[in-house]
Amino acid sequence: MDYQIEVNKNQIDVREGESLLTALTRNGIKVPTLCHMNRFSPTGACRLCVVEVEGRKDLVTSCSSQVEKGMKVSTNSQRVLRARKSLVELLLSNHPDDCLYCVRNGHCELQSLAEEMNIKERKYYGEKNTLYPDYSSPSVARDPAKCVLCSRCVRMCEEVQVVTALDFISRGNQTTVNSAFNKGLNVSTCIHCGQCIQVCPTAALIDISHIEKVQTALGSKDKMVVFHLSPSVGASVAAELKMKSRHLAMQRITYALKRCGASRIFNLGFASDVNILEEASILKARLENEDSVFPLVSSCCPAWVRYAEDHHPEILDQLSPVKSPQQIMGTMAKIFCAEKHDLDRENIFSVSVTPCAGNKYESSREENTHKGVSEIDAVLTVRELFQLLRSFGLDLVQMNEDDLDEPYNEASAVAWKHGYSGGKAEAVAEQLFYLTGNDKKEKFKFNPPKNMTGRRETKLTIGGKQLGFAWVSSISEAEHYLQHLKQEGRDDIHYLEVMACLDGCVGGGGQPVSRGFEMSRARKKVCLEMEKSAGKKYARENSAVNDMFKDGRLKPGNELAETWLKPVFTDRSSD
Numbered sequence: 001m002d003y004q005i006e007v008n009k010n011q012i013d014v015r016e017g018e019s020l021l022t023a024l025t026r027n028g029i030k031v032p033t034l035c036h037m038n039r040f041s042p043t044g045a046c047r048l049c050v051v052e053v054e055g056r057k058d059l060v061t062s063c064s065s066q067v068e069k070g071m072k073v074s075t076n077s078q079r080v081l082r083a084r085k086s087l088v089e090l091l092l093s094n095h096p097d098d099c100l101y102c103v104r105n106g107h108c109e110l111q112s113l114a115e116e117m118n119i120k121e122r123k124y125y126g127e128k129n130t131l132y133p134d135y136s137s138p139s140v141a142r143d144p145a146k147c148v149l150c151s152r153c154v155r156m157c158e159e160v161q162v163v164t165a166l167d168f169i170s171r172g173n174q175t176t177v178n179s180a181f182n183k184g185l186n187v188s189t190c191i192h193c194g195q196c197i198q199v200c201p202t203a204a205l206i207d208i209s210h211i212e213k214v215q216t217a218l219g220s221k222d223k224m225v226v227f228h229l230s231p232s233v234g235a236s237v238a239a240e241l242k243m244k245s246r247h248l249a250m251q252r253i254t255y256a257l258k259r260c261g262a263s264r265i266f267n268l269g270f271a272s273d274v275n276i277l278e279e280a281s282i283l284k285a286r287l288e289n290e291d292s293v294f295p296l297v298s299s300c301c302p303a304w305v306r307y308a309e310d311h312h313p314e315i316l317d318q319l320s321p322v323k324s325p326q327q328i329m330g331t332m333a334k335i336f337c338a339e340k341h342d343l344d345r346e347n348i349f350s351v352s353v354t355p356c357a358g359n360k361y362e363s364s365r366e367e368n369t370h371k372g373v374s375e376i377d378a379v380l381t382v383r384e385l386f387q388l389l390r391s392f393g394l395d396l397v398q399m400n401e402d403d404l405d406e407p408y409n410e411a412s413a414v415a416w417k418h419g420y421s422g423g424k425a426e427a428v429a430e431q432l433f434y435l436t437g438n439d440k441k442e443k444f445k446f447n448p449p450k451n452m453t454g455r456r457e458t459k460l461t462i463g464g465k466q467l468g469f470a471w472v473s474s475i476s477e478a479e480h481y482l483q484h485l486k487q488e489g490r491d492d493i494h495y496l497e498v499m500a501c502l503d504g505c506v507g508g509g510g511q512p513v514s515r516g517f518e519m520s521r522a523r524k525k526v527c528l529e530m531e532k533s534a535g536k537k538y539a540r541e542n543s544a545v546n547d548m549f550k551d552g553r554l555k556p557g558n559e560l561a562e563t564w565l566k567p568v569f570t571d572r573s574s575d
């Protein structure tokens with residue numbers, strides 16, 4: 001620590017150049033905030049974090065002020081408390097009073113602030129702005145009436161995802177956060193990543209809910225309801241509930257979903273294994289063809305694919321021509337269940353449970369429906385999974401365990417790698433290493449990312465060639481990296497993994513809403529633990545995958561490979 005300042009008549013240690021808010025938080029002094037977000041530059045927009053600094057006439061916003069030598073600060077004077085309370089009362093005056101029916105009831109930051117500040121009634125009455133919700137997007141529902149203008153979504157969409165689908169519109173008390181020209185998000189530049197939901201303090205941004213259609217299917221006699229559980233969801237639930245036996249999270253969810261009436265619960269990690277094997281084979285084939293253009297770019301993240309289609313039509317041929325795990329799983333499950341139970345595919349209702357808000361958009365893409373039957377009928381985010389279970393009176397904390405269902409019950413350690421940034425690049429590199437016969441001579445070594453943010457690259461010698469593998473998380477990183485490759489004329493990167501969400505799926509737009517990024521780290525920790533304890537280390541060891549190849553159901557070039565498991569990428573740059 002560099003020096004001390006006085007806070008509430010006590011001395012605290014501070015670092016030169018840090019913000020007052022950072023110093024206060026580190027010293028255990030809580031100051032309410034609304035617009036502040038770690039990793040983002042401060043805006044000073046909400047003024048909730050005000051404190052009194054001796055010698056300053058006006059109250060000071062602690063998130064945008066630096067510590068100074070000799071500073072004397074009061075964080076809880078009467079003046080400070082009154083100012084903060086008035087700010088929250090003003091926000092409440094223009095907010096709907098529908099907490100009882102609100103999806104964020106109980107975990108709304110505005111509600112918590114009102115409770116912390118002992119606000120018991122509406123103080124200011126006036127004419128409220130009439131604002132209309134927007135349900136046009138397949139992933140994100142917006143209710144501007146619940147917006148507190150904190151700008152967190154605007155900064156996320158602009159600074160991290162660089163698409164600026166949301167922005168401030170109008171001025172003064174008419175100001176709202178909206179999509180361009182107040183048209184629906186469906187006709188905006190939105191890529192459906194759901195990161196804005198993650199940062200919104202209220203229910204102004206929430207999931208397009210699929211809960212009702214899942215409940216209806218579960219109650220229908222004509223439908224066989226099949227769930228596909230992503231291993232990342234297991235990691236998320238284990239981290240959220242602080243489960244000691246983390247490896248039981250998937251089994252507990254399975255038991256709970258069966259109590260809801262589900263017929264089959266499959267491991268979506270099976271499809272992650274298929275995806276890795278296919279992608280490594282494609283990379284090998286491209287390396288053997290001297291006309292290939294590199295890098296081969298991952299295509300399992302639907303928000304990234306949408307961004308590439310909108311902004312980089314020139315790289316669509318470089319996107320990996322393998323469907324995402326969700327769509328592979330939906331396809332295989334419908335084919336298998338229809339055959340096994342002699343059902344029409346339309347009688348199978350396929351639900352994926354994922355940490356990805358973009359998967360809702362992906363399932364709605366035209367090419368993922370065949371003759372009117374969708375591969376995936378509903379997508380539940382982790383938030384919605386908790387909600388669905390609550391609606392059936394089920395609590396995962398006190399739940400028995402049940403095994404996932406054959407034949408798609410297994411996932412190798414590689415399926416957990418899909419959950420965090422860099423994991424997939426490593427898995428593809430390892431499988432390529434195996435395919436070229438290297439594993440017989442030497443051990444595979446991959447330099448893992450030192451931390452989870454930003455761009456990472458590594459070089460490996462595989463099949464006698466030096467190959468470059470890179471991975472980025474967030475669209476801003478992807479954009480910078482693509483520009484960097486182009487500007488530097490680099491041809492030494494052969495595989496690029498892109499995840500639209502910060503840190504990968506562990507920070508996905510469908511994860512439980514959490515302020516800050518600590519939960520992503522906790523979820524990644526679970527993924528790493530699960531990898532270590534997984535019975536099968538590599539995708540090629542997955543029995544169901546091997547059976548599928550062995551019985552000839554999946555062969556290069558056959559109908560399943562060409563029609564069902566191949567993605568379609570569309571140039572949307574002129575839309």
Ligand code: SF4
Pocket residue numbers: 140156157161163164165166189190191192193194195196197
């Ligand atoms: S879903 Fe993603 S791209 Fe769309 S508005 Fe939200 S942050 Fe922006």
Ligand code: SF4
Pocket residue numbers: 146147148149150151152153154177199200201202204205
């Ligand atoms: S929509 Fe949510 S995150 Fe965006 S400005 Fe409004 S309250 Fe803040």
Ligand code: FES
Pocket residue numbers: 032033034035036043044045046047048049050061062063064
């Ligand atoms: S949190 Fe500091 S001004 Fe909003």
